[in-house]
Amino acid sequence: MRNFTSVHDLGDLKGAIKEALEVKKDRFAYQHLGKNRTLLMIFFNSSLRTRLSTQKAATNLGMNVIVLDVNQGAWKLETERGVIMDSDKPEHLLEAIPVMGCYCDVIGVRAFATFENKEDDYSEKIVNQFIKYSGRPVFSMEAATGHPLQAFADMITIEEHKTKERPKVVLTWAPHPRALPQAVPNSFAQWAVAAGYEVVITHPEGYELNKEFTDGATIEYDQKKAFEGADFIYAKNWAAYEDPNYGKILSTDRAWTVDSEKMALTDNAFFMHCLPVRRNMIVTDDVIESDRSLVIPEAANREISAEVVLKRILESL
Numbered sequence: 001m002r003n004f005t006s007v008h009d010l011g012d013l014k015g016a017i018k019e020a021l022e023v024k025k026d027r028f029a030y031q032h033l034g035k036n037r038t039l040l041m042i043f044f045n046s047s048l049r050t051r052l053s054t055q056k057a058a059t060n061l062g063m064n065v066i067v068l069d070v071n072q073g074a075w076k077l078e079t080e081r082g083v084i085m086d087s088d089k090p091e092h093l094l095e096a097i098p099v100m101g102c103y104c105d106v107i108g109v110r111a112f113a114t115f116e117n118k119e120d121d122y123s124e125k126i127v128n129q130f131i132k133y134s135g136r137p138v139f140s141m142e143a144a145t146g147h148p149l150q151a152f153a154d155m156i157t158i159e160e161h162k163t164k165e166r167p168k169v170v171l172t173w174a175p176h177p178r179a180l181p182q183a184v185p186n187s188f189a190q191w192a193v194a195a196g197y198e199v200v201i202t203h204p205e206g207y208e209l210n211k212e213f214t215d216g217a218t219i220e221y222d223q224k225k226a227f228e229g230a231d232f233i234y235a236k237n238w239a240a241y242e243d244p245n246y247g248k249i250l251s252t253d254r255a256w257t258v259d260s261e262k263m264a265l266t267d268n269a270f271f272m273h274c275l276p277v278r279r280n281m282i283v284t285d286d287v288i289e290s291d292r293s294l295v296i297p298e299a300a301n302r303e304i305s306a307e308v309v310l311k312r313i314l315e316s317l
């Protein structure tokens with residue numbers, strides 16, 4: 001595997017999850033793969049888990065790691081070709097990317113949707129320029145339309161906790177005060193369908209996601225009905241996808257907050273969220289603190305998903 005931006009890059013998902021569970025048993029078994037190899041992690045946006053877990057995974061594999069926060073200490077980057085660069089951005093991405101490629105063997109990129117232009121976001125303009133111009137294998141650390149390292153960690157976590165062959169997995173929208181990308185719900189829906197689960201998505205009207213990612217899932221606008229008999233509840237906020245409201249907040253209705261009353265409708269479901277989470281907006285304190293909450297195991301599995309992805313990229317060099 002050279003690049004990793006989507007579930008399609010992994011090939012057989014079941015096989016990849018199996019490989020992840022093997023890596024988890026002995027995460028230092030592949031140190032030889034990363035010797036004298038350098039990972040460069042580029043962040044256009046903030047991060048706690050991705051930053052720490054990916055660096056940990058790389059060091060498990062014997063790699064050296066460099067981290068660049070583009071907005072803290074690097075030159076501000078122009079991303080549009082053809083502009084007269086007389087603004088506050090002294091450097092163009094078209095020079096910066098190949099320069100970055102000179103100093104490393106693998107590049108991880110975090111570049112969220114900006115919500116300024118839907119076409120630019122959904123064509124993954126930034127990550128695709130890294131793939132095209134860096135000369136290095138590139139993997140997504142959450143791009144405009146997907147967060148595959150998170151979805152991979154979530155699938156590992158579900159496999160570790162499920163008690164049925166085909167659990168009912170519910171992705172629920174929940175309120176949040178700021179407009180958040182569709183990357184996490186897009187990937188979660190797509191990967192959960194690919195994993196063979198029964199996938200139900202519930203959200204207020206107007207929050208429909210891009211069908212390319214939700215194909216194979218059922219949409220249920222009644223949140224309580226969706227929760228009935230669920231084995232896993234995955235909460236996430238996202239801003240509207242459909243035009244003319246792309247990137248907009250249509251609701252902050254706290255009737256959609258996940259609480260213990262709604263969890264009681266499920267089949268003793270586990271609660272999941274990728275973090276960071278706003279308590280008592282997305283989920284109440286008691287639900288996230290309950291013994292059915294998987295938020296910490298999910299975060300722990302980010303080290304494993306990143307290690308499998310880096311391992312496969314290193315094997316291809």
Ligand code: AN0
Pocket residue numbers: 142180181183184274275276
């Ligand atoms: C980001 C998002 O919703 O995509 C990152 C989640 C992993 N969350 C925030 O910006 C709060």
Ligand code: CP
Pocket residue numbers: 046047048049050051142150274275276
């Ligand atoms: N879940 C996740 O990607 O967290 P960070 O934004 O902190 O990296």
